[in-house]
Amino acid sequence: MTAAPTWTITSVRDALLAKKTSAHELVKDFYDQIERRNPELNAFLALCPERAYAQAGRVDAAITKGQPLPPLAGVPVAVKDVISAQGVRTTCGSKILENYTPPYDATAIERLEKAGAVVLGKTNCDEFAMGSSNENSAYGPVRNPVALDRVPGGSSGGSAAAVAAGLAVVALGTDTGGSIRQPGAYCGIPALMPTYGRVSRYGLIAFASSLDRIGPFATNISDTATVISVTAGYDSNDSTSAAVAVPDYLAEIEKPVLGLRIGVPEDYFGAGLDPEVKTKVQAGISLLEKLGCKRVPLKMPHTDYAIATYYIVATAEASSNLARYDGVRYGLRVQGNTLMEMYRKTRERGFGPEVKRRIMLGTYALSSGYYDAYYLRAQKVRSLIARDFASAFEKVDAIVTPTTPTAAFKLGEKTADPLQMYLADIYTVTGSLAGVPGISVPCGKTATGLPIGMQIFGSHFDEARILQLARAFEKAGGFSI
């Protein structure tokens, strides 16, 4: 049904150095593919050929002159439409930013391009990254390239689908409660949420500031490591980015995993977990044991409270962050006779139902009389969830769980019931609340051929450890277990 991805960062580099193709030709091939496949998948919202060909031209010129090539030279990448790119329409999947063009580049994009990457365009997502199926985009849902009647996951559904369908070699997504890892699992590709503060968010349009992170989708672990190497590190434009040293991930991932302790929390394998997913993830854990990892049973007793905590914290922050869309400075304006009327009409017309629902929930949780019962209590439970992780990492090097309770569901299956949709993130939101890094790696398929994801959490700033485990798992055939 789908053309499998054929290019990797390494194969692009080899082909360019061997002059088997040029960066220009490669961009053209990718745009041809996008033109063919995008009407069906709806993964891209905007393309930026002028910018892409200009960058490809610079890469080709460097090759002609025999200059050393940076790590992503000529690699076609896609970027989720919540990350600002100067001069490229950036909508956040929302009507309220339908005609918005950012006046500057996000640091993550700047770093990708400095490393030679070619940005092809912006990918579809749930409106303001709020959703688990990509069905909340104002520009229509994305289809899962593995099974067209299924959702690709969300909110970074377009980025996941683009990479899984071979329409980009790698892509950037964002993860607030699972929005990188869950679509990675549903589309059958590795997907990394780095530690909070690891990648600069300058130029990322905010949803929930204590949770939002930028991270990569790729088809293999080496490519994942390359993208995180390029994008990680302190940025003076983002005071929440951390000045923690960035290791050489490409060297780290090849280290042997013998003796690493992997924690398996029983709380992630209880009621609600699909039996097929459970079987495959348990087989994945057995494979890691065969590779010499030591399995450590864990209890993380506050796991069951994570979704409730998340939907207070995230919506409270969203209600505050999204107050800026008022029709004054950018985006949609619907005229009114008074300033208030203009605000209200603009926001009524510009926001979709899920965004309104979350703004109202967050406003309610923060409002006078309810603050202590909801927001303050949620922040306390968040401490307990973070403590579960901190105690676990005193005993283990990584934690292994399913990424999602089920494989990709059908389009339309959960749209009528917001709470059921929220529960698709039950295993991912925990790490989001705690601030730790997590990766989803492919872990076989269901009997009907739908991808299953296995999640590996690491301790803060220890992306190297989870990438190392993911790489050993990949090498041992775990992706198709």
Add this chain to the structure above:
Amino acid sequence: MKISREDVLGVAQLAHLELAPEEVETYRAQLDEILAYIGKLQELDVASVEPMTQMLPRTAGGATPAGAEPELRDDVLLPCNVGEAVLAEAPDAARPFFRVPKVIER
């Protein structure tokens, strides 16, 4: 039922959202279901727990990794010069201002 029609209308007003009449009951029922689920947070005893107010990683022992403390840059002025580009995005600019409906009545 935790949330009433009036709650929905009150919250919508606080959030500057205008709701169509038929939306009010939909949101009421949905917010009610979500808040009922969130009610499970009341099961926990959090009397002696500090709220998590910042994202700095801490081990159970309270240590933070080197470099994870917030970095402050030097307090110096840097040229910005994005005024024109920003105003170009405005729905109604009267340079160098954003124009809005009259706020102060005479």
